[in-house]
Amino acid sequence: MCAELVNQAPVELDFDPDALRRKYDQERDKRLRDDGNEQYLEVKGQFSHYIEDPYVENAAKRAPLSDEVDVVIIGGGFGGLLAGVRLRQLGIKSIRMIEKAGEFGGTWYWNRYPGAACDIESYVYLPLLEETGYMPPKKYVEGEDILAYSQKIAHQWNLYEDVCFQTEVQELRWNEDSCRWLVRTNQGDEMKARFVISSNGPLNRPKLPGIEGIDSYKGHTFHTSRWDYGYTGGDAKGNLTGLKNKRVGIIGTGATAVQCVPHLGEGAKELFVFQRTPSSIDERNDRSTPADWVESLEPNWHQDRMDNFNTLVSGGIADKDLVNDGWTEIIRNLLVMVQSEGGAELSFEQLMEKMELADFQKMEQIRSRVDKIVKDGDTAEYLKPYYRQFCKRPCFHDDYLPTFNRENVTLVDTGGKGIERISEKGVVANGVEYELDCIIFSTGFEVGTEYSRRCGYETYGKDGLSLSEHWQDGARTLHGLHSHGFPNSFMMGILQTAFTANYPHTLNEQAKNIAYVINRCLGGNHQVVEASKEAEAQWVETIVSMARMNEKFLADCTPGYYNNEGKVSDRSQQNVPYGAGPNAFFKLLEEWREKDAFDGLNVS
Numbered sequence: 001m002c003a004e005l006v007n008q009a010p011v012e013l014d015f016d017p018d019a020l021r022r023k024y025d026q027e028r029d030k031r032l033r034d035d036g037n038e039q040y041l042e043v044k045g046q047f048s049h050y051i052e053d054p055y056v057e058n059a060a061k062r063a064p065l066s067d068e069v070d071v072v073i074i075g076g077g078f079g080g081l082l083a084g085v086r087l088r089q090l091g092i093k094s095i096r097m098i099e100k101a102g103e104f105g106g107t108w109y110w111n112r113y114p115g116a117a118c119d120i121e122s123y124v125y126l127p128l129l130e131e132t133g134y135m136p137p138k139k140y141v142e143g144e145d146i147l148a149y150s151q152k153i154a155h156q157w158n159l160y161e162d163v164c165f166q167t168e169v170q171e172l173r174w175n176e177d178s179c180r181w182l183v184r185t186n187q188g189d190e191m192k193a194r195f196v197i198s199s200n201g202p203l204n205r206p207k208l209p210g211i212e213g214i215d216s217y218k219g220h221t222f223h224t225s226r227w228d229y230g231y232t233g234g235d236a237k238g239n240l241t242g243l244k245n246k247r248v249g250i251i252g253t254g255a256t257a258v259q260c261v262p263h264l265g266e267g268a269k270e271l272f273v274f275q276r277t278p279s280s281i282d283e284r285n286d287r288s289t290p291a292d293w294v295e296s297l298e299p300n301w302h303q304d305r306m307d308n309f310n311t312l313v314s315g316g317i318a319d320k321d322l323v324n325d326g327w328t329e330i331i332r333n334l335l336v337m338v339q340s341e342g343g344a345e346l347s348f349e350q351l352m353e354k355m356e357l358a359d360f361q362k363m364e365q366i367r368s369r370v371d372k373i374v375k376d377g378d379t380a381e382y383l384k385p386y387y388r389q390f391c392k393r394p395c396f397h398d399d400y401l402p403t404f405n406r407e408n409v410t411l412v413d414t415g416g417k418g419i420e421r422i423s424e425k426g427v428v429a430n431g432v433e434y435e436l437d438c439i440i441f442s443t444g445f446e447v448g449t450e451y452s453r454r455c456g457y458e459t460y461g462k463d464g465l466s467l468s469e470h471w472q473d474g475a476r477t478l479h480g481l482h483s484h485g486f487p488n489s490f491m492m493g494i495l496q497t498a499f500t501a502n503y504p505h506t507l508n509e510q511a512k513n514i515a516y517v518i519n520r521c522l523g524g525n526h527q528v529v530e531a532s533k534e535a536e537a538q539w540v541e542t543i544v545s546m547a548r549m550n551e552k553f554l555a556d557c558t559p560g561y562y563n564n565e566g567k568v569s570d571r572s573q574q575n576v577p578y579g580a581g582p583n584a585f586f587k588l589l590e591e592w593r594e595k596d597a598f599d600g601l602n603v604s
């Protein structure tokens with residue numbers, strides 16, 4: 001199940017790094033545009049039908065609540081669930097969870113498109129595996145299994161007792177006199193809480209391309225995160241029989257499209273895939289969970305495996321690669337290169353050079369894979385990604401590329417420009433109008449827009465100051481969890497905190513910290529806990545100074561949400577994760593808790 005990271009044979013390089021550098025620059029330049037995040041439409045007003053919940057039959061009906069609890073948790077995805085679990089484990093009973101969906105599950109509740117699955121290994125992605133005793137049946141699990149697992153967590157820790165589904169927070173307001181948060185919702189609630197935790201999900205608000213004519217289309221249309229099975233037929237496993245007489249267009253070729261395109265190709269009479277930038281598609285190689293491996297696991301195996309994965313994908317060194325898949329392969333290449341030079345001590349610059357070569361090597365393999373699979377030469381060429389692997393979310397799929405060998409499937413590459421407009425009848429790209437019965441937007445989610453807009457509510461702290469005002473020049477936090485002027489409030493996410501492809505791991509570490517702080521406050525009868533101005537300023541400085549080390553890498557990348565759509569700025573560099581990597585951040589939090597001194601927090 002794991003790979004040794006020593007004594008592997010050196011690999012011969014058979015590419016010209018300078019030529020590749022030039023090619024990467026050319027491809028990035030084709031995709032650069034002035035409008036950055038402004039190119040997308042906020043899904044509201046006449047577009048709000050794109051975010052209606054297709055999975056609930058009836059609108060929730062209940063009397064508004066005006067009671068008080070110790071902790072309100074906003075969000076019922078893994079973040080909210082983990083916060084609930086960690087609080088419960090410390091004996092905190094008075095919790096209220098608020099979730100706009102009709103169930104727990106977060107991203108896995110919304111994203112039920114055909115083929116939805118996780119391509120981070122299930123044995124590291126699913127949280128609390130040792131606590132729940134659950135063992136995933138496969139290395140990579142499907143979305144519906146993850147949704148069911150989320151609900152299992154909620155049952156095990158009795159979180160169903162304390163949840164308001166189909167409820168959207170509209171405003172959080174701090175009351176200085178009572179030291180309570182007032183939580184207003186679209187159900188007319190005015191709840192009070194001593195503490196609030198916001199775990200809204202970094203990819204929770206679907207976005208649409210702001211292109212001419214988007215409101216003029218007369219055919220059927222929806223966003224992948226609100227899949228319309230009533231129209232397509234079938235379910236998350238595919239079998240989209242409703243499309244057998246339909247000409248379907250899908251806009252976007254990111255990680256979501258990669259998973260649903262094979263099913264669309266199979267179900268639709270004709271499928272047109274509109275591409276702006278190709279994704280990198282590595283093999284998936286799913287397999288069942290071996291019984292003897294499960295038998296062999298020692299206590300704490302889950303934490304060890306998550307830590308090992310993080311170490312490797314964030315550029316660290318480990319003896320073994322326990323996960324041993326496409327995510328960690330790049331680092332295996334790097335180690336082989338370093339060893340082939342006798343393992344000599346390398347400077348930071350030399351290491352970065354080796355890293356770039358290892359990346360080129362990996363991407364050459366990804367590009368040659370396209371040639372091996374896709375029969376039409378032009379189509380294969382268009383499907384080749386020319387950028388560094390972690391400029392965009394890498395994808396792992398065995399059926400995406402072969403779909404382009406089907407007679408009924410056409411790739412419409414737009415040379416980095418995107419589609420031109422939408423007409424009454426379909427999509428216009430490269431000057432050609434494609435008449436379509438249905439347009440599916442696989443155009444992703446807001447990431448670089450303002451935090452409160454993505455939450456869907458404003459937070460008003462001390463003296464009525466809004467979080468948007470406090471963050472007008474970029475996020476300001478301590479550890480990404482607290483913000484000065486917003487007492488007793490906690491954020492879970494990716495701003496100024498750890499980032500790892502294994503996002504639930506980050507959420508789990510954040511949840512432990514938040515639960516620790518709340519428990520200490522409740523136990524010690526501290527009414528108010530708040531990041532000090534100085535500690536916040538120092539943390540912002542730490543984040544920004546580390547971000548500088550990554551600035552060139554991001555600026556060289558093809559645009560996307562990883563690099564603020566190609567517009568790397570002082571503000572965007574303040575809204576980044578902690579630059580020393582996830583494991584360093586988790587250690588920092590652990591030591592902070594062990595010190596038991598609330599460093600950087602003021603309590604009263």
Ligand code: NDP
Pocket residue numbers: 031117118119120203209211251252253254255256257259274275276277393417418419442443444445559560561
């Ligand atoms: P993305 O933001 O990754 O992709 C959006 C796509 O829409 C891109 O291909 C983009 O092109 C394209 N696009 C946007 N505007 C236009 C336009 N005007 N014309 C043509 N194309 C356009 O969204 P996804 O939903 O695919 O994925 C979001 C994230 O969700 C992933 O990055 C990943 O983190 C997560 N995810 C995780 C999975 C997992 O296995 N764990 C599975 C699926 C998603 P361009 O690239 O040029 O911007």
